[in-house]
Amino acid sequence: MSAAKTIAGDGEDVEPSVAQLETISFEALRSGNTAETAKLFDVCCRDGIFYLDMLGSEPNVLQTVEDIYELENKMFDLPEDELMLYDIDKLSLRKLNGFATLISLLRDGSRLSKDPRYKPIGRNHGELAGNKDGFQSYALPKDGIMKLGREADFKRPQVVDTYMPSLHRFARAISAAASAILLALSSNLMLQSNENLNNVHRTHLPSPDLVRLLKYHAQPPSESGSSHVPHTDLGSMTFLFTKQHGLQVIGSESQEWEYVQPRAGCATVNIGDSLSLLTNKLLRSCRHRVSALPGQAMNERYSFAYFLRAEDETLMRAVKSPLVSEGGRDEEEVFTSGEWMKMKYAMLRKDTWNQNDNWILTGA
Ligand SMILES: O=C(O)CCC(=O)C(=O)O
């Protein structure tokens, strides 16, 4: 991420910095291009985020991506009462399925309980009025999309059924991209075949991967906080799609917030905590948030993401690589991927954080 250019504000003096992210070609990675593989590794160590040019992915993923935008528009157009039937806190102990909204919480100040699929706005800790966030979300479990394990018959609004073929194509395309990336990273890390990162991200087996649909609500300029607080993602990699501004990352050189420009035909991919834990921080879990451009109000905004996660039993300790330093946590302190997920979610739902919580929330 080199020196940032600027994008126009709203006739204001403020000129936000734009993150100069590298672009990685999926096609080049898949064909084993060594220059592209090396570039990917450098970018993941330095920035922890890049554009992945999805052109050439099979099947035509760009049409599929359009289908999912359509699904999320229809989903969030459903009446709130209906979405609340799929309250993520009630449907899924592990937040893998359901709807998670703000207004009810701001009114009565209560927390709706443990573990949402649909997340109503404001369920998580945030920076807006009442310390709540500014988005609704709906989680769709990969296992449900792929008909695997206990989620095969997951509860869902009828509109999802129409889009199941698209969701399936989407999950397959992202899995193929993830697999090419993990193979390239494993090869750069010089991992033995039994340590290959793909071994703990097997698409055909149950895993806590999910597709999350997100709708941010417009906020007045007076509410200048982030609609989605600074955080790192708990899993291995996130494949984000949006046509609108709002995502910001901490620049690896500037160490300041920079705006990520949406780019057509590309997913914005960021490394999450699991790959950082597995490489003793060599791969950078990218810190990010969602906020309006300076001097502007937050507009209504849609995005969706595929969250790739390590299988539950994966031990979160450094892989054996000449490039990865040993040490870090004591053997007794090693937790599994499943346990890490629980710790991180507990943190996101807390009302207040103390200093010791920061490493969990904003960078493992
Ligand atoms: O909506 C976005 O651009 C980012 C969403 C995000 O960071 C998340 O869901 O973890």
Ligand SMILES: [Fe+2]
């Ligand atoms: Fe995130």
